[in-house]
Amino acid sequence: MNSPLTPPDAPTGSSWEELVTVALLGTERRTPSGTAPGREAPGALLDAAAVQTVRRRAGLRPGRAAARPEPAAADARPALPRPAARRLAMLLADRPGTGSGGRRGTAPDLMELLPQWLALANQRGFAAPPELLPALLDAARGRTDLRPAALAFAGPRALWLARLNPDWRFALRATPGGGATLPGAEEPERARQLWQEGLFAERVALLAAIRAHDPAAARELLATTWATERAEDRLMFLDSLRTGLCAADEPFLEQALADRSRNVRATAAELLSALPGSALAGRMADRAGSCVSVDHTGGTPTIAVEAPHACDAGMERDGMVAKAPAGRGERSWWLGQLVEAAPLSTWSRRLGGRTPEEIVALPVTDDWQGELHAAWCRAAVRQRDPSWSRALLGSPSVPEAGGPGAVSLAERAKLLGTLGSAERAEWVAGFIAVHGLSEAFQLLGVCAVPWAGALGRAVVDALNIARDAGSYPWSFSGVMGLAERCLDPSEAGRLDALTAIPDEPENASPGAGGYWAESFQRLVGTLRLRAAMQLELGGAPMGVVGSGS
Structure with a gap:
């Protein structure tokens, strides 16, 4: 029926x-x-x-009720001030607009301010509002650059939520030990068990955590399983020794020079060459010193170069790669590796007690100058030697501002990274004052934020010159974006005069004046917004905020 x-x-x-x-x-x-x-x-x-x-639905038996999840761990940090919480909600709600023809308008790009807001909130030690955690995790899910700061700000509740929502599992992967508490130095047995039985990510996190507090204990833990690890894992574990690298690591690294993996051998050699007193550094200094000398036979002292004629087994064991890349001569390839790995202190003794500035100013025979100076650049970066970096950078006002050894913007940026923040900013400001902004973008990226006063003024002056000349404004969009995030907010008042539409010269790009006005209006608005963020998070006002936020 x-x-x-x-x-x-x-x-x-x-x-x-x-x-x-x-x-x-x-x-x-x-x-x-x-x-x-x-x-x-x-x-x-x-x-x-x-x-x-x-029928199928009516015939289903109700499932057994699942156990309630344990509550999230308490967050002992102070609550975020209400104005700052409202600001965070506004930043998280912002989505990049499509715009027409790429025109950004005058409104600040709020998502680009979120990283700075998070860094400031973490610096102040505030806890994230629970109701904003989902939006914060969604933002971090879509932008990997946000994740470290966002997860630090979100705290333990983020890990609790990540275990309940697969979309946020990245939080567990990005947190050492998947959110579990790593054993400390006072728990050696637990640490040893996790090292021997844990997942690879857990072991990496454990080794990094121990290395940060007790370098010797981390090295000893690594030695217990080194012989049985896979080559790719040995390489990752060996890289953790960069933290706290010291002379006590030399015996372990010397053993790694005999590793069956070429990549492991190369990394061990690189670490040893960063220890000027290591035996490897001494061997490389002897080899490099035999290739470079001062020739006094002419009227002017000149650096003479005799590149190696072979790459023997000992050189390969010390990390040198025998086969040159395509299009590169073997002898110049070997010379570059030797000079890069030799301690920079070698050259003053080898070349008559000269200073780095005097050495790089010497002429070099037979077109070897480019190869020799490029290798010194790499050595200065590897050994974090500011005196050699200064010598190789030269004055920012010299033609092309490349200095004797810096042959590309990328190399100049790396050399600048070895200097203190104030000196770095001063050099880049000098570069911009002479050469403008066309090549400065990569150099600006290595400067501390907010930019020092002289650097900020140099950038604004260069933008003003380009505006008055009727230059194509979109060519400076990258620098404008950096200025919005990096200029000191105290510059806002000085920029007010630039927000009006200028008179366009006859040879100006059509419509350039309107675009420049919009760009400066957005810049001023962003600076004032950053100043307001600082105040909302309990900081001292940064310059004149002005009206509006």
């Missing part, structure tokens, strides 16, 4: 599996039991499926 829910002509003997099969094959090839082929078959199939759906 049909139930009240069953249509009179619906087939009742078909199982769910049979109905699925009929639906996959089609009613032209097969029909449900008790249904004749024809135009009515599709409707009969749907009727039968509806009946079976009700």
Whole structure:
């Protein structure tokens, strides 16, 4: 007998599996039991499926109630001030607009201010508002650059939420030990067990945590399983020794020079060459010193270079790569590796007690200057030697501002990274004053934020010159974006005069004046917004905030 829910002509003997099969094959090839082929078959199939759906749902037994999740760990940090919480909600709600023709308008880009806001909130030690955690985790999910600061600000509740929502599992992967508390130095047995039995990410996190507090203990832990680790894991573990690298690491690194993996050997050699007193550094100094000397036979002292004629087994064991890249001469390739790995203190002794500035000023025979100076650049960066970096950078006002050894902007940026923040900013300001902004973008990226006063003024002056000249404004969009994030907010008042539409010279790009005005209006608005953020987070006002936020 049909139930009240069953249509009179619906087939009742078909199982769910049979109905699925009929639906996959089609009613032209097969029909449900008790249904004749024809135009009515599709409707009969749907009727039968509806009946079976009700039966299946009615026949399900209720599942056993799951246990309640444990509450999230308490966050002992102070609550975020209400104005700052409102500001965070505004930043998280902002989405980049599409705009027409790439025109950004005058409104600040709030998402670009979020990293700075998070850094400031973490510096102040505030806890994230619980109601904003989902939006914060969604933002960090979409932008990997936000994750470290966002997770630090979100605190333990973020990990609790990540265990409940698969979309936020990145928080567990990004947190040492997947959010679990790593054993400390006072728990050696637990640390050893995790090292021997943990997942690879947990072991990396454990080694990094121990290395940061007790370098010797981390090295000893690594030594217990070194011989049985996979080559790619040995490479990752060895890289952790960069933190706290010291002379005590030399015996372990010397053993790694005999590793069966070329990448491991190369990394061990690089670390040893960063220890000026290591035996490897001494061997490389002897080899490099035999290739470079001062020739006094002419009227002017000149550096003479005799590049190696072979790369023997000992040189390969010390990390040198024998085969040169395509298009590179073997002897110049070997010379570059030797000079890069030799302690920079070698050259003053080897070249007559000269200072780095005097050494790089010497002429070099047979077109070897480019190769020799480029290798000194790499050595200065590897050994973090500011005196050699200054000598190789030269004055920012010299032609091309490249200095004797810096042959690219990338190399100049790396050399600048070895200097203190104030000296770095002063050099880049001098570069911009002489050469403008066309090549300064990469150099600005290594300067501390907010930019020092002289650097900020140099950038603003250069932008003003480009504006007055009617230059194509979109060529400076990258620098404008950096200025919005990096200029000291106290510059806002000085920029007010630049927000008006200027008179366009005859040779100016069409519409350039309007675009420049919009750019400066957005810059001023962003600076004032950053100043307001600082105040909301409990900091001292940074310069004149002005009206509006």
